[in-house]
Amino acid sequence: MVTLQVAGMGCNSCVNKxxxxxxxxxxxxxxxIERASxxxxxxxxxxxxxxxxxxxxLGFSAELIA
Structure with missing residues (x-):
């Protein structure tokens, strides 16, 4: 399982992308994907x-969570 904190997901289109x-x-x-968090x-x-x-x-900021 890979868990990330992703910044910049503002809409459902971002989630789909x-x-x-x-x-x-x-x-x-x-x-x-939990868009709100x-x-x-x-x-x-x-x-x-x-x-x-x-x-x-894709243009998002992503950080791996241990």
């Missing part, structure tokens, strides 16, 4: 840094 980007890396990933959880075999970099390439 992040979800699509993560699923492009792993179509079997489970992505849970900025929390993103990804259940997958992906490397945490890979998920963070993918989200940041």
């Amino acid at each position: 992040i979800t699509r980007a993560v699923l492009a890396l792993d179509q079997h990933a489970k992505v849970i 900025g929390r993103v959880e990804v259940e997958s075999d992906l490397q945490p840094e890979s998920v963070r970099e993918t989200i940041e390439r």
Whole structure:
């Protein structure tokens, strides 16, 4: 499980953009996003840094949470 704090998710379009980007890396990933808190959880075999970099390439600020 990868958990991140993501800043800049202001709308459902942002949530959908992040979800699509993560699923492009792993179509079997489970992505849970709490827009109000900025929390993103990804259940997958992906490397945490890979998920963070993918989200940041979309223009969001992302920090891994231990």
